[in-house]
Amino acid sequence: MSTAPAPDGSAIVAAKRRTEPSVSELVIHNARVMTCDPSRHGVGLIDHGAIALSGTVIRWVGHDADRPRGDRELDAGGRLITPGLIDCHTHAIFAGERATSLGPTRAASDAELIAGLRGRLDTALAAGTTTIEVKTGYDLTVEGELRLLRCIATASDTRTQRVVPTLLAHLVPPERVAVRDAFVDELCERLIPLVGEARLATSVDVYCDEGAFTLAEARAIFAAARRAGLALRGHTGQFRDLGAAELIGELRGLSADHLEQISDAGIAALAAAGTVAVMLPGACVQLRLPVPPVDLLRRAGVAMAIASDLTHFGMTVDEAWLGVTRHAARALGLSGGGTISRGTRADVILWDCDDPAHIPYRYGAATRLIDAVFVAGERLSATLSPLAS
Ligand code: FE
Secondary structure: OOOOOOOOOOHHHHOOOOOOOOOOEEEEEEEEEEOOOOOOOOOOEEEEEEEEEEOOEEEEEEEHHHOOOOOEEEEOOOOEEEEOEEEOOOOOOOOOOHHHOHHHHHHOOHHHHHHHHHHHHHHHHHOOEEEEEEEOOOOOOHHHHHHHHHHHHHHHHOOOOEEEEEEEEOOOOHHHHHHHHHHHHHHHHHHHHHHHHHOOOOEEEEEEOOOOEOHHHHHHHHHHHHHOOOEEEEEEOOOOOOOHHHHHHHOOOOEEEEOOOOOHHHHHHHHHHOOEEEEOHHHHHHHOOOOOOHHHHHHHOOOEEEOOOOOOOOOOHHHHHHHOOHHHHHHOOOOOOOOOOOOOEOOEEEEOOOOHHHOOOOOOOHHHHEEEEEEOOEEEOOOOOEOOO
C-alpha cells in the first residue's frame, strides 16, 4: 500500500479502494434517498429518488424521472436508502474483557487479536457499519501498540469495509507510573514517529482526563503527532474538564470525544475550529455519566457525531443521522464520506421502511430493518459475502 502522507486521514483509506475496472452499473430507483449531502437542506432527502452505483462509487443521484439507465435495476418499492453507517470511535481490538484488557491483550497471539477484531468488524458490518474506526490502547508499550496497529491492518486488508486505524495514548501503564515523564517521552520520541513513518494510523487520540494524561502531557503528545503528520483527536472531559476541548480546538483537531464535562470556552473553541464533537451515549449509560450539553453545542454550531448506538440522546432525528454519517466521516477526516453524492464510495443501505425516524427508535434492533448493505458497490448477503450479480 503506497500512499502520500495523510494528515487528514483520507489517503490511507483511499488506497484500499478496489482497483479493478467497473463493468456494471446498478440503478436503484423508486426510493426515498437520504443523501446527507451538505449542499442540500437538513439530511438531504429526495422523495421519488434514485441512485446509480458504478463499480465502487456512486455515479449519479437525483430524481427518479431523470435517472440514467443501468445494466441492472432494482425497484426499492418506496423504501429508504441512506449512506452506510460510520462508527467513528471504537476500541475494537483487544483480548479478554474490554474493561480489564491490558494483560490478556499483551498475552494474546496476533492470530487471536486479528480473529477477535474480524468478528467485531463483521458484527458491525451486519448492522450497516460500512466504515469503522479502531483505536489501539490495550498494550501501552511501544512494540505492543505497533503490534496492535499491524493486526488492525492485517484484519482489514482484505475487506471492502473501511477500517480507520487510530493510535490511542490511553493511559500510563501501571509499571511506568513512577516514571511517567519517561513514558510520555517514549510516546513522543519513539512510538508516534514510528507510526507516522509506517503510516500505521491516520490520527493520534489522547485520553486527557483525571487518571489519564494531563493537559501538559496531551499538548506534548499532540505536538509529536503533528510532527509525524498525523491528525489529532481527544478523549475529552469524560469525568473532569481539564481544558482539553480548548486545546483540541486551538490545535484544530478532527474531533473531541465524550464531552460530558465541557466549559463554554471549550464549546467556543470547538466551534471556532470546526472540530467535531463525538457523543458516546453507550458510555454515558453504562457509567451513569451526565449527558453532554447537546443544546449548547447545537447553538454554537458544533457538528456532532455519534459513535455506537443510534439513540436520540437529546438530539433530533436529523442530527442523529448526520451523527452516524456525514459528521462521523468528518471526525475521521474522510472528506466527502458519509454522503450519497456523485463520486463518493458506494456505501449505502436499503432499509425496509420509508421513514428515517423509524430507525433510531429501534434501540438495538435496527438491524432487522436492513434490507441490503452495499459496501464499495458490492451487495452483501446475510452471511456478509458479496452476492453474485
Ligand atoms: Fe473511548
